[in-house]
Amino acid sequence: MLAAIHIQWVVGVIFIILYSVTILGLVLVIIAENRNPLKTIPWVIVLLLAPGIGLLFYFFFGQDNRKQRIISRRTYKRIMKRPQEGKLPQDVCTVPGPYQPLVTLLSNNNQSSLLYGSDIKIYTNGADKFKDLLNDIQKAKHHIHFQYYIFCDDEVGTRFKDALIAKAKEGVQVRVLYDDVGCWNVKNSFFDEMQEAGIEVYAFLKVAFPVFTSKVNYRNHRKIVVIDGQIGYMGGMNIADRYEKGTEWGIWRDTHFRIIGKGVHGLQSAFLIDWYVISKKLLNDKIYYPPTPIYHDDNIMQIATSGPVGQWRTLLQAYIFAIANAKKYIYIQTPYFLPTEGLNQALLIAALGGIDVRLMLPKRSDTRSANMATHSFIDEMVKAGVKVYFYEPGFLHSKLMITDDALACIGSANMDFRSFEHNFEINAFVYQPSFAIQMKRVFMHDMHSCERLIPSRWLKRPIKQRLAESFMRLFSPLL
Known part of the structure; x- marks a missing residue:
């Protein structure tokens, strides 16, 4: 009896020591990564209040990947080369004076070029956006690049899947990127059908437990469509019924852009970087950056991306x-x-x-x-x-x-x-x-x-x- 109690006491002491060392080790790791103190405190609270679950959550969601590179500098420069070729000097473009430093900031930390002369159409509801996007897809001649955080297998999603398959059968290059976590509820057969029809389909940072646990927290939230390098869509809308039909408690109010002109080149380079990261296929031919007319003399824009890797936010x-x-x-x-x-x-x-x-x-x-x-x-x-x-x-x-x-x-x-x-x-x-x-x-x-x-x-x-x-x-x- 005494021996059993002694063993339990020893096991308990060992557990407490191991747990304390683990917590201390994690805190030291976070400190060494020079994290924002405001992000350190919540993790400490979680680890103290819920040891087992807290530890699990940290390994899934808490690791800092800022110093990792998901694409080499050489490959990044090769992809960015094309949109940079048509770059206009900043003094040619009349940017409002107070925003000149913002232009320089985005250029320095994101290599974001000034893109001149685009036309932008605004959407504030899914029905109008989906109608125009389907119409543009049907007119595609060379390629369709389609990237969404959520691409549902519901009525709206099926409408787009069928449209993409039809274009692939016509010989148009169709490439689809979707986020693996954003589409967790989507059946594999939905994407398999597209692959079988000749569409190149990839999940972004596919999660394969338990090997890639850190990827759960780093999701691709972008919504990008590029058609023939001349028409682009970007904004807040994913592909799902709720963007058209709303929710149980009302409409779904969102904002999205349709861009034609030079601004599309910024969307194209963003897509092709993500495409290379996942597929390891480098696409930087001139055909993906065709010449574009000037639609509005005073329209100047920058397309900027951001992510959990790299030095700057x-x-x-x-x-x-x-x-x-x-x-x-x-x-x-x-x-x-x-x-x-x-x-x-x-x-x-x-x-x-x-x-x-x-x-x-x-x-x-x-x-x-x-x-x-x-x-x-x-x-x-x-x-x-x-x-x-x-x-x-x-x-x-x-x-x-x-x-x-x-x-x-x-x-x-x-x-x-x-x-x-x-x-x-x-x-x-x-x-x-x-x-x-x-x-x-x-x-x-x-x-x-x-x-x-x-x-x-x-x-x-x-x-x-x-x-x-x-x-x-x-x-x-x-x-």
């Missing part, structure tokens, strides 16, 4: 710069608002400095935990003078920022830790006053469908609710 830096340099107003739409400390401070400083800062969020979210954490950040915003609007007709999934009637930015990136730190994203920065004003009208139109948050009422929320929201905020870097 490109989109985060660009957002902070644009916010910090706004002089009149900053209008933002985002489905999730979980800002990094730098972004949070930039918005607070702008509002306190008298800039008209407006933040539009969905009144009802598809993610309860993220929504609770978002509410804790709103407290600071309204105290600083930010005007907050809750979109009521359904789910607001649009990712839009407009500043000073001069800059409009849309893409796949949400205003949260996950988009800026973990996901592969793509955004367009458009330096055209008339276009910024057009996007401002879209924002103003949406305001008519919003409930304006009244600070005095908001700050009187029940203490129990506020504590729960503050607790979820601790985990905002992980949501």
